[in-house]
Amino acid sequence: MKARRTALVVCGLFLMVLGGATATYVGPDDTLIIGSHTAGQPASGQAVRTHPAITDFVNINLLVRAEAPSGVFLGYAHRVDTTSLLEGRRHWTITRMSLGNVGGDMTEGAQSSSTKALRPEGIVGWLGSTSGDSVELAVPLDGTPIDVVAVPAAGDERVRISLGATVKNLFLSQLGVIGVGLVLIAFSFVLGWWGRRTEARAGTDEPSASTPSEPTPSATPSSSQPESWEAALAAASAASAASVTPSAAAEPAPAAPPVKAPDPEVAPEPEAPRGVARESEAPRGATSERAALPVTAPLAPVAPLAPLAPTATPTAPAPAPARRRFKRRFLLLLAVFPLARIFRRRALNRRSFLTLLLIPLALFVQSCAVPGPAASNDGSLSRTGLSLAEAGQLVDDPVDVYAPEFMTYPMWAMVATGDPNRIQLRTRARFSAKWRSQGTVRLAKASEVPVSVSKAIEPGPVLQKRADAMATAVGLWWGTGQADGVGIDGLTKKARRTLLKSGVAATEINVWPASDAPLVRMVEVSGGHLLWIAHTISTPQGRYRLTTVAMMAAEPQVLGSRLAKASQD
Numbered sequence: 357m358k359a360r361r362t363a364l365v366v367c368g369l370f371l372m373v374l375g376g377a378t379a380t381y382v383g384p385d386d387t388l389i390i391g392s393h394t395a396g397q398p399a400s401g402q403a404v405r406t407h408p409a410i411t412d413f414v415n416i417n418l419l420v421r422a423e424a425p426s427g428v429f430l431g432y433a434h435r436v437d438t439t440s441l442l443e444g445r446r447h448w449t450i451t452r453m454s455l456g457n458v459g460g461d462m463t464e465g466a467q468s469s470s471t472k473a474l475r476p477e478g479i480v481g482w483l484g485s486t487s488g489d490s491v492e493l494a495v496p497l498d499g500t501p502i503d504v505v506a507v508p509a510a511g512d513e514r515v516r517i518s519l520g521a522t523v524k525n526l527f528l529s530q531l532g533v534i535g536v537g538l539v540l541i542a543f544s545f546v547l548g549w550w551g552r553r554t555e556a557r558a559g560t561d562e563p564s565a566s567t568p569s570e571p572t573p574s575a576t577p578s579s580s581q582p583e584s585w586e587a588a589l590a591a592a593s594a595a596s597a598a599s600v601t602p603s604a605a606a607e608p609a610p611a612a613p614p615v616k617a618p619d620p621e622v623a624p625e626p627e628a629p630r631g632v633a634r635e636s637e638a639p640r641g642a643t644s645e646r647a648a649l650p651v652t653a654p655l656a657p658v659a660p661l662a663p664l665a666p667t668a669t670p671t672a673p674a675p676a677p678a679r680r681r682f683k684r685r686f687l688l689l690l691a692v693f694p695l696a697r698i699f700r701r702r703a704l705n706r707r708s709f710l711t712l713l714l715i716p717l718a719l720f721v722q723s724c725a726v727p728g729p730a731a732s733n734d735g736s737l738s739r740t741g742l743s744l745a746e747a748g749q750l751v752d753d754p755v756d757v758y759a760p761e762f763m764t765y766p767m768w769a770m771v772a773t774g775d776p777n778r779i780q781l782r783t784r785a786r787f788s789a790k791w792r793s794q795g796t797v798r799l800a801k802a803s804e805v806p807v808s809v810s811k812a813i814e815p816g817p818v819l820q821k822r823a824d825a826m827a828t829a830v831g832l833w834w835g836t837g838q839a840d841g842v843g844i845d846g847l848t849k850k851a852r853r854t855l856l857k858s859g860v861a862a863t864e865i866n867v868w869p870a871s872d873a874p875l876v877r878m879v880e881v882s883g884g885h886l887l888w889i890a891h892t893i894s895t896p897q898g899r900y901r902l903t904t905v906a907m908m909a910a911e912p913q914v915l916g917s918r919l920a921k922a923s924q925d
Contacts, residue, residue: 362544364544372537375533375534375537378530386525391455393458393516396448399448400513401508405505406505411502414498418495418497420432420517422490422506426509427508428507430493430504431483435503436764440786442469443465445468446464458518479787737763740760741768742769751771754771758770760812760880768782780795781793797915798918799845800846812880815880827891830914834902835863835865837862855895855919858897866895867902870901883907
């Protein structure tokens with residue numbers, strides 16, 4: 357018992373010290389600073405970027421702080437974007453991140469990565485960014501490949517980077533570890549009190565259990581509760597006096613066996629209960645020698661016993677109210693009994709003790725464990741061409757965005773706007789470039805704006821072949837007025853009639869794929885695929901740019917078209 361109590365106290369103190377030190381170092385903001393690093397001299401005025409190994413974790417927030425005398429820009433973006441931004445440019449890469457050891461190396465390139473060359477504040481696509489003399493960002497790591505980039509404002513200054521981690525509820529978990537340590541220490545004292553109480557109860561029952569009892573003659577009738585020797589002697593005297601007659605008194609009385617005085621060692625007076633005086637009783641199972649004598653046996657006259665002096669009865673203290681005692685005992689049993697029961701089972705002593713100690717250790721390890729690496733997935737290296745939030749920086753009132761997944765630049769996306777419904781095509785050559793508009797098509801009133809999907813799947817060769825066939829059918833319709841299996845909207849029919857009324861015969865309309873753009877751009881949407889088709893129409897009056905938006909589904913349908921002079925945007 358003493359060894360267990362000592363082990364509990366030691367483990368409790370260890371958990372209190374460990375949890376207190378961690379909580380003090382982390383602080384209420386759940387922030388753990390790992391280390392700081394200043395870019396090398398060759399990186400003066402150049403951008404600083406984190407290595408992919410530093411951000412390839414999950415279930416943790418990476419805390420990044422950047423400082424520069426004249427200011428610094430700090431942002432993070434998808435790895436496809438940061439690669440496009442810094443590819444072929446000189447920059448400093450943070451390659452090491454351990455406790456007290458943060459460092460990096462210079463990545464050479466032909467071009468500069470200064471603020472003047474990159475202009476990072478005007479780039480659309482940062483997942484998070486800020487700027488100032490001393491800035492801070494919390495980068496959520498969920499397995500998405502992202503990198504952090506810091507660019508100094510001045511061309512001759514170096515950036516100082518501090519890396520850390522923000523673990524949710526880390527401070528509270530360490531307070532819980534301290535609480536577990538306190539519980540272990542308190543339980544060690546309760547366990548000692550429980551042991552002393554058990555020993556006290558065992559000591560109270562020892563005298564009655566260890567008192568030797570005399571054998572009872574077989575002729576003596578057994579009694580479930582034997583009388584004391586004083587009561588037996590008084591009963592025998594009374595019976596003897598009643599049985600003596602005048603005739604019997606004249607005759608000499610037969611010799612009676614001498615009555616032996618009670619031996620105080622054989623029949624000691626049992627202890628009276630606390631605060632209550634009662635007659636002493638013989639131990640259970642022991643029969644007094646006086647009680648064994650026959651009641652009818654003649655006995656010699658016995659002088660009356662002197663009355664005993666009255667014994668002062670101590671006054672018992674007033675008991676506590678029943679409700680208070682019940683509440684105290686209930687709370688004590690609720691807190692102590694489960695754990696005490698574990699320790700009283702000798703067969704599971706060691707196993708239960710180790711289990712009890714592993715609970716706070718598991719809590720501490722769970723709160724302070726190093727986050728696991730992100731799962732390797734080639735699909736995660738792709739980036740959606742344009743998000744709805746980014747589209748809000750390009751157009752007013754964007755309704756939806758239809759963009760496939762890209763692993764490299766250039767990228768494109770179709771953006772749907774509100775009433776009247778229009779779809780606009782945007783392209784981007786690299787991350788530092790702007791999104792360029794490649795045309796806008798107004799949809800017919802009967803046409804509904806398609807609904808995008810969370811992540812568009814790249815179409816296979818079969819779908820691409822169907823899309824090319826639909827684009828060919830649309831081109832033939834402009835020359836012949838017939839399109840088998842493809843529905844044509846009213847705005848597109850009106851545009852063809854307008855072209856024919858301008859003096860161009862149907863046989864003079866020649867439709868060709870556009871030379872400066874892909875014939876078909878296709879992206880998955882709900883219920884099918886959305887197509888952006890680019891044609892060039894040649895007539896005797898000039899060249900036209902034909903843009904068509906169509907829905908390739910179970911029933912292919914043209915949603916809208918735009919016909920403009922080739923010189924027009």
